[in-house]
Amino acid sequence: MRRAAAQNTTDIRLDPAASFTVSSRVPAVNEALLQHTPDGFHVESVPAAAVAAALGTPCYVYSAGAIRDAYRRLDAAFGARPHAIHYALKANSTLALVRLLRGLGSRVDANSIGEVDVALRCGFQPRDIVFTGVGKSTAELTRAVTLDVHAINVESPGELDRLDQIAIAHGVRARVALRVNPDIDARSHPHISTGLRDNKFGVPIAIARTLIGDMARRRGLVPVGVHVHIGSQITTLDPLTRAAEAVAALAGELVADGVPLEQIDFGGGLGISYDGAPVPDAGDYVRALVAAAGAVPLVLAIEPGRSIVGPAGVLLATVVDVKHVAGGRRFVVLDAGMTELMRPALYGAFHRIEPAAPRPGAPELSDVVGPICESTDRFARDLPLTPVEVGDLMVIRDVGAYGAVLGSTYLRRPLPPEALVDGDAWSTVRRRQTLDDLLQLEC
Ligand code: LLP
Numbered sequence: 001m002r003r004a005a006a007q008n009t010t011d012i013r014l015d016p017a018a019s020f021t022v023s024s025r026v027p028a029v030n031e032a033l034l035q036h037t038p039d040g041f042h043v044e045s046v047p048a049a050a051v052a053a054a055l056g057t058p059c060y061v062y063s064a065g066a067i068r069d070a071y072r073r074l075d076a077a078f079g080a081r082p083h084a085i086h087y088a089l090k091a092n093s094t095l096a097l098v099r100l101l102r103g104l105g106s107r108v109d110a111n112s113i114g115e116v117d118v119a120l121r122c123g124f125q126p127r128d129i130v131f132t133g134v135g136k137s138t139a140e141l142t143r144a145v146t147l148d149v150h151a152i153n154v155e156s157p158g159e160l161d162r163l164d165q166i167a168i169a170h171g172v173r174a175r176v177a178l179r180v181n182p183d184i185d186a187r188s189h190p191h192i193s194t195g196l197r198d199n200k201f202g203v204p205i206a207i208a209r210t211l212i213g214d215m216a217r218r219r220g221l222v223p224v225g226v227h228v229h230i231g232s233q234i235t236t237l238d239p240l241t242r243a244a245e246a247v248a249a250l251a252g253e254l255v256a257d258g259v260p261l262e263q264i265d266f267g268g269g270l271g272i273s274y275d276g277a278p279v280p281d282a283g284d285y286v287r288a289l290v291a292a293a294g295a296v297p298l299v300l301a302i303e304p305g306r307s308i309v310g311p312a313g314v315l316l317a318t319v320v321d322v323k324h325v326a327g328g329r330r331f332v333v334l335d336a337g338m339t340e341l342m343r344p345a346l347y348g349a350f351h352r353i354e355p356a357a358p359r360p361g362a363p364e365l366s367d368v369v370g371p372i373c374e375s376t377d378r379f380a381r382d383l384p385l386t387p388v389e390v391g392d393l394m395v396i397r398d399v400g401a402y403g404a405v406l407g408s409t410y411l412r413r414p415l416p417p418e419a420l421v422d423g424d425a426w427s428t429v430r431r432r433q434t435l436d437d438l439l440q441l442e443c
Contacts, residue, residue, distance in 0.1 A: 195230025229267025337370020
């Protein structure tokens with residue numbers, strides 16, 4: 001049952017009891033860095049309660065150590081094979097985290113010009129950046145071309161034409177990689193699957209060889225690679241391996257055709273365990289890509305987001321109400337809601353939720369909800385939760401990726417602060433937004 005849940009529905013919860021039992025989880029490298037102790041939940045050596053007391057709740061807290069571990073595991077698994085890790089900024093582009101990753105040798109994958117500029121402000125060079133996106137505007141393409149980023153991942157023949165014209169108009173040649181759609185089912189949540197023929201992403205792999213041959217003859221383009229990304233939160237290696245084999249075979253043919261490619265970019269997508277179900281090991285994932293690439297003499301690039309920062313973050317929230325309704329349902333209302341963490345409302349995603357300092361007593365099935373006036377504002381249904389009281393601090397796990405970045409200010413709720421812990425030290429890396437911050441754009 002739990003394995004089926006992981007394979008077919010990613011992090012959508014089918015088995016609440018199993019999901020709650022922390023001890024049943026497959027041990028992860030960073031598990032020791034974000035854990036319960038007799039003195040309450042800690043991020044590395046810092047008590048969650050200390051950060052919450054200083055910053056208030058809701059607030060995000062990240063572990064620098066967990067991010068380093070996750071990055072290094074991916075990096076090390078490439079061994080001697082030339083490679084490039086382009087961290088997917090969309091997962092979390094808070095400056096302190098981006099700078100931390102830069103210090104580890106990461107490069108970046110940007111999905112908007114805003115993310116390109118964040119990377120530049122964090123000290124990345126244009127050649128550290130791959131620029132992806134299914135609908136890049138002329139202004140975005142122009143900026144990427146004139147910056148001369150490492151690769152613009154191109155999504156359609158029309159975009160190739162536009163890029164060619166823009167580059168010619170600026171007297172330069174744009175470095176382009178073609179995003180292919182291999183028509184492979186990532187077996188992830190349909191909202192985050194991108195590699196099927198009827199998804200909007202990439203060009204059919206069947207026409208890629210001809211298209212890249214054509215690109216090589218354009219005055220304004222330099223084809224530097226092939227790119228694939230079939231989805232996110234993928235919890236079995238099989239689809240990732242098949243996509244890698246397909247794109248590596250294409251790259252091999254192009255190299256044999258004499259196209260001077262530099263890299264194969266396998267995208268991101270490696271899933272993490274939100275509920276304790278087994279997920280592929282990061283090292284095994286990289287080794288599968290390396291094996292799929294075989295002897296193709298190109299740099300192997302990846303664009304991981306979630307697997308690097310996801311498990312490294314928690315959202316701290318305070319219980320603001322506990323109410324029992326007819327039929328025996330217990331609602332635990334938090335001061336964090338879908339405005340701070342959208343994933344449960346958007347994808348039915350499951351995140352473990354635990355009291356920072358559990359009280360003794362038998363678990364009671366609870367709906368954990370936010371304060372927003374929407375019924376989708378619910379983090380968990382029928383979650384077995386030990387007794388909680390108003391004022392208790394709660395920890396929502398595995399929110400380092402697609403957490404803070406998806407936040408909104410609905411109901412005029414200012415964005416929450418973020419803190420980064422490193423060992424026994426921590427600092428605020430984003431302060432809480434104020435109502436004045438929110439209103440200053442208005443005339
Ligand atoms: N590369 C490309 C082209 C992408 O579109 C993405 C994610 C990544 C890399 C990074 O994928 P990752 O390694 O993080 O799986 N908001 C959703 C996830 C959307 C993912 C979008 N693209 C969620 O909360 O699950």
